[in-house]
Amino acid sequence: MWNRLFACFLLCLIVGSCTRKVAIKSLQSATDVFAIASHGTLEKRDKMYCDDALAYAPYESEKAWTDHRKIRVNFHVMNDTIGDKNFPDTEETYIYFRKLVENANERLGNNKKMNLPIGNNTPNLKPRYSYVLTPNSQAKNDRGVYFHYDNDLYYFINKGKNRNNYSKDVIRKYGVHVDSILNIFVLPHHPDSIASDTYGAFGTGIALGTSVKVAGLYDGKLNFWDYATLLNHEIGHVFGLNHSWTKTDGCNDTPAHPNCWSGNGRAPCDGEVVSNNVMDYNANQMAITPCQLGRVHRKIAKESSKKRGLVIPNWCDPVTDQSIVINSNVEWAGAKDLRKDIVILNGASLTISCRLSLARGRKIVIKKGGQLILNGGRIHNACGDQWGGIMVEKDKENPAIIKNGEVLLEDMPQA
Ligand SMILES: [Zn+2]
Incomplete structure (x- = not known):
């Protein structure tokens, strides 16, 4: 009793x-x-x-049990020893990257309705993940943006015999806690590439394990917000997203299409509508589907995934x-x-x-x-x-x- x-x-x-x-x-x-x-x-x-991506999609009706996740990120600005090929080590550069993260979060959070297929009713769910610029230490000058000067590893070449976009050397040498922070290496295109007429020195990137390499930010001389969707695209790759113009990206709500940057009046890009999905190459990259969001959350929920370690374990x-x-x-x-x-x-x-x-x-x-x-x-x-x-x-x-x-x-x- x-x-x-x-x-x-x-x-x-x-x-x-x-x-x-x-x-x-x-x-x-x-x-x-x-x-x-x-x-x-x-x-x-x-x-x-238990593996169905849609089971992880952040539907509004499941909000009570779909918590927001924060992915830790940092930046490494690679330069040569002359020091004029990339952003200088200044307060402005730190602010640039801080704002880049903020803008990427804003664009992700502002998920747009899919353009394709025409007439679709794919919901544009509110994503439940974002990025946090994360220092490695309590040191006063550590704010998660690092500068390195290395004549051998500072550049990015994505075609030709010297291509190094797939190389992880720069990550191995300069990565900071790559198991718990998503390291983003910001590299300039090689000066020889930039000088070539056939090399496009635009904003580009590649996801390699738990890290990302991006290029063309400094050389492109555009504003930070012009690279925010590039960041969302590459981080999407890290968390299990494939290019969505293919039939094999693992999502039924991302139709195959010719991957047009924009409508240019010439076939196959002469249609009225081009994709706006973040995992295609297009001028917009502002839409992410329920299946894609589900795949990201599934990766975070997978206990054996190294990518789960990049997320603050709230x-x-x-x-x-x-x-x-x-x-x-x-x-x-x-x-x-x-x-x-x-x-x-x-x-x-x-x-x-x-x-x-x-x-x-x-x-x-x-x-x-x-x-x-x-x-x-x-x-x-x-x-x-x-x-x-x-x-x-x-x-x-x-x-x-x-x-x-x-x-x-x-x-x-x-x-
Ligand atoms: Zn890609």
Whole structure:
């Protein structure tokens, strides 16, 4: 009796909504959970189900459980020892790169509707990722923009016998925490290339692992905002996006097309509409589709991905003053890393079929009449901590937890 009252008192403290009459069961281990779970006979979800890019798209209706992610970035300005081939080491240059990041975030956040296919109704969802200029140290002069003078590695050549665009040498030599910060190397085109009539010394780039090389910013002598979508394009590559004019980019909402920069009146670019997708080469690059956004978030959610390390792991910091409230029948496809308690209300159900990480101490609370369906899937803490277990309001009529197939419950308070 006293145990029961004490448990109720605890839950009152935690969820603030029980009365003395409602008994609460606190499940602190996988054994506790499986002991009260009813056996289910649902269709088992396969790996493809948890890997579907659209399961990670930031739909407005899923906002409560689609957190914003911040990708750390820094810049390396490469120059020769004369020092006149690229941006100088000045306050203005720092401001240029800071504004470039701000503008890239703004353009990403201002996602436009797709031009193609004509007549499409592809939604332009609000992206839930952005970039943060990140220093490597607390040093006063470290603001995440670095200057290097190196006659062998300072330049970028993307065609011809000396082409070095695919070379990682400059990243190996000057990269700063390439496992946790997306290093962006800003290189000038080689002076010999610029002198050639056949070499286009325009803004270009390449993604190499967790880093990016971009060229043509200084030589092009344009404003910072002219390169913001180049940054979005290259960072898109880092997070798993392919060129979208092809049929094989892994997205059904990005139709194949001739990849015209703009309409020029000549076939095949004589149509009324050219693409505005960020992963094509076009003058606009302001649209990113649900599938593309889903692919980025899927990459971030993939535990084994090196790209996940570039993201500030805010999923490790619990949010204690808010909950995710489930008030209908919801199934979570795709892996999730969440920071808040999850409360399943009376008449609602939450089906977990994939990976779910809950931040330190966060719980799943099943109100009387609510249901948690563990359909395969795995609940754990992705940060080396423990999540808080499951609190169940006693309900004689309905099983609060249904277990279907093999379920993994890890990192609970009691092993
Ligand atoms: Zn590209």
